Amino acid sequence: MSDAPRRSPRMEWILRNRLHPEHEVLAAARNGPTRGPTGLLRKNPHAVGFIGPHGIRRIDRSAGLSGGASGSSAGGRGRSTGAEVELPLHRVDNPDFYVAVVVDLVAGRLSSHDRDILGQARLLAQDAEEQGAVVAVALGEAREANFELAGADRLVSLTELNGRPLSGYCPEHRLAALEAVESQLAPRFWLFPDSIHGGADLGSRLSARLGERPAVHAWKVDAQQTVCRGGTQRTDWHRPTARVLLLAEECALPVDETRHEAKPIELDTLPDVSALIEDLGPVDVDPSKIALGEAEFILSAGNGIRDWDQFHAVATALGATEGASRVAVDDGHMPRGRQVGATGTWVTARVYVAVGISGAIQHLQGIGQCDKVIAINLDDSCDMIKRADLSVIGDSQAILGELLRLAAARQDNPDTASDDAATDMTEEARHVA
Incomplete structure (x- = not known):
């Protein structure tokens, strides 16, 4: 029997006809990612699009805006609705040594700096001849920390130490927890983010304790x-690699091609600590005095803002740092130091709320590192809506007025404000895309 490939006219006809019930199955099998010899998923960049009725290859760029084969209107705007492919699992059953990573967990989430450190730990574990495992040490509450996809083979998670919560500033209790990890696991390397969020301070304290x-x-x-x-x-x-490393951002690429077990490890003993440092809580800071590059919550205004007094009142009520687009700055509504974008300030806020901003390319570049982007706009097809994680389609003045009312209600009666917000929102504020 000949090994020459044979054409299937029926299959080619189905691939050209996107309305055929078998089209999506055959297209996914033909164009979907395949697993290479090393276990990594590979995607053929040439196998994109579909063959049209005239035999010409077409690429569907609707990205979920239409009900075609490549997307559904139920999906997010501007986002692909393809099925997620499961990554290969990396297992370390009996590790010969450990590489410990103490993550910052800012606001209970893994930051990009934390993920870079975990990527560096993965490289150190792979370079050795023995089999190493990366153990992530999380001190405090972890809300949205997906350690499995970040590269952690083992996980030590502590929210308290002998009844004392590990939230806030408690370096003595955190250091005692790290000493317990050192006593039980004896990591070959200790990795910390060299950051102001606690990694630099805690890494220096552990170095002094270990000598x-x-x-x-x-x-x-x-x-x-x-x-x-x-x-x-x-x-x-240049220096020989030390046992304790305080690493800068982008020291390594984060793990994104494998998933890991993140098996929990229980510490056998936890020492008692007589703390000499008392945390009196955070100090109130005027959000308007925070630099845009350091702000974590930014309310940014664009050309769609008509009532600027209302905008300033909402920013004050929400405790947000004010930002603006270039159009609003050029029109004299905001100072030049509050301009966000490639021609202004690059921001890395955890939450960025864009009100009346269409989304020029320079502005989108400036907010590229923001964690969550919320867009309020009348135009549901603008670029900012496509970039946003949450979109509110409606008049910005009415929506900001509703936010101001809800903030005032919460301040007057914190217990019932959340219930009222769920039942008494205006129709405009409810229109979420």
């Missing part, structure tokens, strides 16, 4: 050599 000389602001690390950024960020210092 180690840490490598600070390291950005290129392997098992033998470490490159640290020094001076005024213009000098590189």
Whole structure:
């Protein structure tokens, strides 16, 4: 029997006819990702689109805006609705050593800095001849931390130490928890984010307790050599790789091609601590005095704002830092220092609310590192709506007025404000795309 490939006219006809009931199944089997010899998923960039009725290849760029084969109107705007492909599982049954990563967990979530550190730990575990495992140490509440996809083989998660919550500023209790990890697991490397969120302080304390000389602001690390950024960020210092590493952002690529077990590890003993430091809670800070590059919650205004007094009142009520698009700044409504975008300030807020901003390419570049983007706009087809994680379609003045009313109701009666908000929202504020 000949091994020459045979054409199937019926299959080619089905692939050209997107209305055929078997079209989606055959198209997915032909164009879907395949697993390579190393277990990683590979996608053929040439196998995109579909063959039209005249034999010409077409690419459906609707991305879920229509009910075609490549998307459904029920999906998110501008987002592909393809099925998620399960990543290959990386298992470490009996590790010979551990690489410990103490994550910052800002607001209970893994930051991009944390994921970079976990990616660096994965490289250190793979470079050794023995079988190493990455253990993530999470001190405090973890709300949206997906350690399985971030590269953690083991997980030590503590929300309290002998009845004392590990939230807030409690370096003595956190250090005692790390000493318990050191006593039980004896990690070969300790990795910390060199950040103001606690990683730099806690890593320095552990280094002093262990008698180690840490490598600070390291950005290129392997098992033998470490490159640290020094001076005024213009000098590189080469040194042998230390046991305690305080790593800079983008020191390595985050893990994105494998999933991991993240098996929980219970610590055998937890020491008692007599704390000398008392946390009196956070100090109230005027959001208007926070630099845009450091703000975590930004309310940004664009050309769609008509009542600027209302906008300022909403920002004050929500405790948000004010930002603006270039159009609003050029018109004189906001100072130049509040301009967001590639021609202004690049922001990394956890929540970015864009009110009346259409979404020019420079503005979208400036908010590229924001975690959650909320857009309020009348135009449901603008680029900002496509970028947003949550979209509210309606008049911005009416929606901001409703937000202001809800904030005032919560301040007057915190217990019942949430129930009233669920039942008494206006029709405009409910129209969420």
